[in-house]
Amino acid sequence: MSEMAGLTRATAPVDALIVKGDRPKTGIVHLGLGNFHRAHFAVYTAKAVAAAGGDWGIFAYSFRSKSLAEALTAQELLYSVIEFAPNTDAVAIPAIHTGAVAGPDMADTVVAEIGKSGTKIISMTVTEAGYSISQKTDSLDLESPDIQSDLAGNSPKTLIGLIVRGLQVRQRDHGSAITVLSCDNLSSNGHRTKQLVNEFINALPADEAEPLRAFVANSVSFPNSMVDRIVPGTEERHIKLAEERLGVHDTSPVPAEPFTMWALEDNFIAGRPAWEHAGVTFTNQVERFEIMKLRLLNGAHSLLAYFGALADCETIPDCRFQPFIEKSLREGFFPEMLPTLEMPDGLTSDEYIAQLFGRWSNTVLGDKTNRVGSDGSVKLPQRITQPVLMRTKAGKSIDFIALTVAAWLACVSPLNGFDPGTQAKAMKDPALARLLEFAAQSNSPAELVTKVFTEGNIFSPDLAKADGFLDLVSEYLEHIPTHGITSAVELAFSRQKL
Numbered sequence: 001m002s003e004m005a006g007l008t009r010a011t012a013p014v015d016a017l018i019v020k021g022d023r024p025k026t027g028i029v030h031l032g033l034g035n036f037h038r039a040h041f042a043v044y045t046a047k048a049v050a051a052a053g054g055d056w057g058i059f060a061y062s063f064r065s066k067s068l069a070e071a072l073t074a075q076e077l078l079y080s081v082i083e084f085a086p087n088t089d090a091v092a093i094p095a096i097h098t099g100a101v102a103g104p105d106m107a108d109t110v111v112a113e114i115g116k117s118g119t120k121i122i123s124m125t126v127t128e129a130g131y132s133i134s135q136k137t138d139s140l141d142l143e144s145p146d147i148q149s150d151l152a153g154n155s156p157k158t159l160i161g162l163i164v165r166g167l168q169v170r171q172r173d174h175g176s177a178i179t180v181l182s183c184d185n186l187s188s189n190g191h192r193t194k195q196l197v198n199e200f201i202n203a204l205p206a207d208e209a210e211p212l213r214a215f216v217a218n219s220v221s222f223p224n225s226m227v228d229r230i231v232p233g234t235e236e237r238h239i240k241l242a243e244e245r246l247g248v249h250d251t252s253p254v255p256a257e258p259f260t261m262w263a264l265e266d267n268f269i270a271g272r273p274a275w276e277h278a279g280v281t282f283t284n285q286v287e288r289f290e291i292m293k294l295r296l297l298n299g300a301h302s303l304l305a306y307f308g309a310l311a312d313c314e315t316i317p318d319c320r321f322q323p324f325i326e327k328s329l330r331e332g333f334f335p336e337m338l339p340t341l342e343m344p345d346g347l348t349s350d351e352y353i354a355q356l357f358g359r360w361s362n363t364v365l366g367d368k369t370n371r372v373g374s375d376g377s378v379k380l381p382q383r384i385t386q387p388v389l390m391r392t393k394a395g396k397s398i399d400f401i402a403l404t405v406a407a408w409l410a411c412v413s414p415l416n417g418f419d420p421g422t423q424a425k426a427m428k429d430p431a432l433a434r435l436l437e438f439a440a441q442s443n444s445p446a447e448l449v450t451k452v453f454t455e456g457n458i459f460s461p462d463l464a465k466a467d468g469f470l471d472l473v474s475e476y477l478e479h480i481p482t483h484g485i486t487s488a489v490e491l492a493f494s495r496q497k498l
């Protein structure tokens with residue numbers, strides 16, 4: 001028994017989603033045990049089971065973090081989700097996990113778990129970086145050594161390898177249906193996952209590929225989903241605060257904003273938890289929700305983080321309250337993005353944007369600039385590619401989108417000894433080594449931008465051909481180090497023609 005068993009000593013309102021009696025049996029294998037999963041999918045599922053029952057316990061796998069899996073196991077797979085905002089001190093304790101394992105040596109265990117007939121859903125939150133997509137070919141990166149190792153039949157190291165090997169066990173052992181549910185910020189994430197799974201299968205020897213292809217076509221569904229909740233990383237202060245609110249020590253609390261949203265296609269071939277009791281929006285307009293969120297929330301988040309880092313802002317609220325950033329969003333960025341999307345029925349862009357500014361103003365949550373700015377090489381393609389292509393084709397301005405990309409490059413691959421500041425230096429990126437190498441090889445911003453967009457395997461090759469886009473990014477990248485980000489914003493306003 002760990003201290004977490006003493007949750008009744010809580011000092012604040014605790015929304016304890018603890019199922020009376022035994023926990024539900026495993027019905028879901030979840031890949032990616034990060035904070036976002038624990039504050040989003042796990043909470044919705046615990047609420048659904050508390051309201052309507054069902055064997056929807058979650059067996060979770062973390063690709064890397066052994067220490068987290070061990071810490072959670074030591075507290076009976078309980079942890080707190082703490083809302084941070086001026087008007088709430090709510091804590092939720094979703095008692096929904098049935099297992100937490102981590103690391104490459106557990107991959108075969110996870111494959112076996114997916115293979116069990118009691119498993120009805122594979123869900124995942126692995127971030128954009130986890131899907132092994134080659135931007136060059138817009139498909140599964142068959143050149144990646146990890147994908148090659150997975151194709152050769154070793155213990156899977158990649159998300160797609162794990163899923164396919166798990167599906168293969170099902171196809172061989174019993175053939176019962178299953179749903180694969182992506183909860184990541186990729187556009188059409190369900191379709192995208194299906195495409196990658198099929199590409200992996202097509203690269204297998206024919207005798208393996210054929211039966212698997214048929215199984216996936218007939219017995220696996222891939223719903224699209226849009227997930228939303230701002231969930232920062234856990235800091236020491238969150239651990240202390242959790243202890244104050246709960247009266248017990250939780251080693252792994254998750255800080256989260258109160259806002260939460262999940263729009264989901266109701267396409268679960270093997271059944272699902274009664275998430276409608278937990279506030280999920282089931283809709284056939286998921287794509288509209290996804291695009292709205294990717295361009296207005298996530299795209300704007302990138303602008304906030306890169307402009308803000310260059311102005312030395314440590315948190316997203318610090319960034320949001322810089323007048324030049326707020327103006328950039330309201331009068332520069334959103335007017336470029338809005339014509340590229342359709343709002344879901346019942347939601348207006350004015351309401352949605354007003355709500356975003358409220359969420360970004362959450363000083364208590366204090367989401368970090370460098371969290372949002374990290375992994376730009378895998379986030380930006382989802383956020384800017386289609387808007388740039390649509391607008392350049394129509395001859396419309398893209399100054400604020402281009403300036404966002406230039407600000408990202410100024411942060412992560414600075415040229416000629418430019419110092420982008422401590423926030424920028426704290427940003428991580430899977431392409432960082434490549435980006436720094438490009439910067440070292442380039443004599444001018446234009447050269448760097450050309451390398452990134454033509455040799456980087458980061459963005460779709462279509463962007464390099466989009467009328468005037470690379471020139472614009474290069475010009476802004478030239479401007480930032482010498483004149484500063486606020487001056488670059490003024491320049492963008494002087495040019496933008498809406």
Ligand code: CS2
Binds near residue numbers: 185231
């Ligand atoms: C953020 C997201 O990391 C990022 O770039 O934009 O993590 C964002 O906080 C979530 O998508 C909110 O749902």
